[in-house]
Amino acid sequence: MPISMQLPDYLVDRDPNRCITCKVCVNQCANDVHHWDKDVDSVIAEEEKCVNCHRCVIYCPTHALKIRRNPTEYKENHYWNSSTIRGIDRQAEGGGVLLTGMGTDKPIPIYWDRLFLNASQVTNPSIDPLREPMEIRTYLGSKPDNVIIKDGKLIKELPPQLVLDAPIMFGALSFGAISLSAVKSLAKAATDCGVMWNTGEGGLHRDVYEYGKNCIVQVASGRFGVDAEYLNAGSAIEIKIGQGAKPGIGGHLPGEKVGEEVSKTRMIPVGSDAISPAPHHDIYSIEDLRQLIYALKEATRYTKPVSVKVSAVHNVAAIASGIVRAGADIVAIDGVRGGTGAAPLRTRDSVGIPAELALAAVDSRLRQEGIRNQASLVIAGGIRNSSDIVKAIALGADACYIGTAALITMGCRMCQTCYTGKCNWGICTQDPKLVKRLNPEIGAQRLTNLIHAWSHEIKELLGGMGINALESLRGNRLMLRGVGLSETEYRILGILPAGE
Amino acid sequence: MLREGEIRIPSGCAISGIVNKQGVRFSGRDVIKSIALMHDRSNGLGGGFAAYGIYPEYAEHYAFHMYYDDITIKDYTEEFLSSRFNIAESHEIPTKKVASIKNSPIVWRYFVKPKSEFIDEDCGCDEFVMKIVMMINAKFDGAFVASSGKNMGAFKGVGYPEEIGEFFRLDEYKGYIWTSHGRFPTNTPGWWGGAHPFTLLDWSIVHNGEISSYGANKRYLEMFGYQLSLQTDTEAITYAFDLLVRKHGLDIETACSVLAPPFWRNMERMEPAKKEMYTALRAVYGNLLLNGPFSIILGTSKGIVALNDRIKLRPLVAATKGDNLYVSSEESAIREICPSPDNVWTPKGGEPVIGMLEKEETRDAYQYATA
Amino acid sequence: MKYVVIGNSAAGIGTIEGIRQVDPEGSIMLISDEAYHTYSRPLISYYLAGKVKSEKMYYREANFYEKMNVTLRLGLKVEAILPEEKTISLSTGEKVEYEKLMLATGGKPIIPEMPGLQLKGVFSFLKWDDVKDIEANLKKDDKVVIIGAGLIGLKAAEAIAGLEAQVTVVELANRVLSAILDEEAAGIVQETIEDKGVEFHLNNTVKEIKGSNDKVSGVQLQDGTQLECDAVIIAIGVSPNKDLGSEAGLTVNRGIVVDDYLRTNYTDIYAAGDVSEGYDILYKQNRVLPILPNAYRQGSTAGRNMAGKDERYQGGFAMNAISFFGLPMITAGIIKPDSTEFTEMIESGVAKKNYRKIVTRGNKLVGFIALNKVDRAGILTGLMEKETDINPFKDKLLDKDFGYAHLPKEYRHEQLLGVTK
């Protein structure tokens, strides 16, 4: 066999003074990095298999392990850098499309970090959320332009709405891509926190039907797991057109991940590849989308809002406008940093635009057209923390989806090898011996903690701005100032530079 | 220095208002006295008044109070006005020399009716007047419409409010509603148009506070065609009332519950129909919620409404004496002109104080000497 | 007396503890011909080897009888039982009335008839006094012949070899521990013991003990071999100490016959332990099972029944855990079947002295031998006791990691997640 040019990405540092040969690392590494060598009674590592997922590091009871980036240097070259060379090596030896997982790790400008929030000083008071009510409840759905009231009574009731106790939802993560344990964690946490979780295109497993009230059921191009019961089981339906991590391409769940439970839930045979086509083959145009939106509304007797999720692409504003006019109640925009269980590396890193710019453009466009009320706007793709959310809402979002942050909450260490199905944290795998590593109670508790923590932070930030209701921040771009952006970026974001 | 319309300028304020619910008209002396007591709440960079019932002889005409920077723009604007309106009367607004009032613009008054060719089903007289006012304020550099309602007017400028009252000789006017405003801007180029009240048709708003939701309110109102050329809270509040009451047909009280809605947790305790209504109002008009500290007095030809923010971050006191309703930033400012009110109270945050006329006719208060 | 218990070993103590679980008050008298606080008979070899000191010989703490409120009569014999009168008579001439009587008289050594038994230097190996005797007479480098390579004989051999005496074991059977081991396992054990200098004469027995000056000087074996020795220890086995029972008219077979509730044919008289014939769930008949766990369980069950409960004794089977010179072994049930209805599975690694054997009958586990690797053997014992259907995991039984993970989910959950026993 010709020699491989690929160096291990990481080195395993095992402190022999601390290793007690308990073999916890051996039994925990699904990548088979650690082995106990009984001849020398010590644990050794096959470093080329290490993906730096930290399972062994965190589980090692004596902290004997460190994972280091392989310090071997390539000849310095800014252009032909080591990751470029390694990519070519992988393809030279494997001959395939480079696959990866999670969102892009490229240094794309992070607009969130260039945006700064306002705070009250002297001329109006900041509000202390510990003393005063601070409201972050959010209604998602189409709003009429006006409310008609006669004799103190509402004449026409509101179209169906999703009520969120915080403007945060768990983004689409399908059962199949992630484990049932992870699904249960998300579902339970969403229910406990009064927010929503999203089935992705994985269907709704029987065990989580009880969390339907807080569930958005997705209809994607593969139509996996979709039937009338499914559509009616959630509180909203989302048509997935695109995904930020891989705009323009479909999904592919390999047959080995389609076990008994995935098969039942997705309604496909055990072991068959679950292939979501790149487009919906019944949607080649906006009027087709309208038909599907209304077909879904009919199927649920107009009791549930219908969301349409698209990747943030170049003319996203016009696309969003079309979606609203096609009858969507919610438009979800997934930016270029959106995550995935598996995507071609080049697509992930090069296709789509940042969520911040897409959001600002879409919100502005819908307002210009006077149709912003007709649909709520949900932003996704790289929301990392509560201040990202607050900034997103100030830019014009009604709520945010979090995916990667939720996965990290459940234990994901961003090793980006989701597509191997060997997730050591039991999140992105169907291997039963790995799936049980994620205790849904712990997962749900951690997610609940996160939502609560972020809710508190959002309230603090709102209070600092002298705002006690989230509505007053929505689209309130005066609360933002930018630093270090170009004129064009300021224009698109609709904000002023700091100091002005 | 940038002026209102080019930049947002935070300010603190004093407000005071009086309505006689029987429509009895009385002199502007009282309201001047009341606002003057709160001298320290202003800093001499803005004061103003709105008065209703002051032009009974032109009650069916739109009364335009215009401020001009110079004759050129006055001529230009008048030419434009003449092209759109039939002008029944125009004259300079009478003023008096006051030592501290400097750099006053040319102040002119017109009683007009739109020319019939501009009016149709889609665009009634009010709508037309509103458009014209917005156009002048946005595009006519050096001209500003201070008020445009019927049988009412706004008198405002740079100075302490009592000086502005004296300047405009308001003791010589009689109205059944008077509202007033003393301003404490943190910076100002001293532009007369930027002073309060802000008016639109017969809406007028005096306001103390700084709306932290301004950006959200503004962008929402813009969707409905309002141009917020002044970038002031007062302007936004005025338009919000206009949208909710005039365009969407809500009553004033309901409109108030949009601007200062009940907390969600309080809605949970309402009976279902009421809860549904408030939920719908908040879900639909959430962007109109006025956040941050404010107390406002809305004047209309039919009465006044005083409203605080939901957690009462700015002062507002109300009192009644006979048919008179008084609202003010401070109780002392009420007692200054009404030493022994029947009733004095501090309205709760978000709870409007409404004083509507009980009859349509108005009359002069010959018997009303100030108390 | 409400309760009278004859015998101060595991079955007797079990009886007392059983009674007290149900009846904290009723008067109890304990009678034993040994003048000791209850001690552990299996520990006598440890005592002799010096591994267990006197103070650790006791089976229960010093205040046991006090705590149990028991009237103690030690060092005297029961002469007779008068079932009709519900009375016993003691060697002191006293008579004691009882409401319920327990016969836990245990076993006595089997001493074959042969010349020389009366010589000084002939010992049995059952009671504490026996090893105290040996201890008092044995000197370094003495030659000792042990008759019998069963559990007692080999424990004696181990202890005495440890005292730097030279030990020779004579056994009639073709292998050591023939009751609990098959040939292969026995071979491993024998080798281990031989490594420590002990000699064996199998398929042989002592015909005569020779002496001079009333003292043992040697033995002559059946095959004619003459062995010089300073002491002879007779460790052929024990037989039920049933005479008291049979003389009183109790039904007696090999041992005293009891029913499922451990009652003899007189319903007020119970028997338990080595003296009785309890139910053997493998042989599905009553058998004498002279092992300690069995004695205790029978005793405590009988005790509760004596105090008014109505508890069926579930039965037992032969099982042993023992080790010689550091080689542990656990065996249970039928280990050397003699008919085709049984199946054997064996895994052996003689080099490491590992040997495991499983014996099944139909879908039931009926016996096993575990040599050296004895860990978790109790799981197998449990499967035998519960008569569990082993077919679903039969092929895993010999795996070195065999455990509950291999048992059916329902069984596992019932056992591990339910309230235990």
Added chain:
Amino acid sequence: MKRVYAREEVCAGCKLCEVYCATAHSEYPSSILKAFQRQETRPVARILVEVDQPLTFALQCRHCEEADCTQGCITGAMTKDPETGIVTNDESRCVGCWTCVLVCPYGAIKRDESGHKVASKCDLCSNNDTNPICVQKCPNNALIFAEISKGGD
């Protein structure tokens, strides 16, 4: 009484319970490193993780109501505390005969041959109140310390 129950559906099979148990019952109960490096013989865990992937679960003494080990014990070292229900082995009296290993149907008693041979078994960390170390340290809450009443389960 409160017992430790394993939840196999969330047991990661990491065996950290064994490490912590062994440490807690070693000569250096507060230091894993010392327990495993300074003690002459490797410390023995009194809990055992059974593995037949994907199935894993920890198992230790069930502290039976009618404990075979106490009944079978030849020395009287193995006793069940009538107050707490905890079955413990008095190691000073234990002679390492392994009768308890023979009779324990759970295979929950280990042989500890580090000192004089003794049977080593779970003592619930000598309490019936706070969580034993295995429960405390289980990284996935796969062990619970709880009272399950008869017929409950």
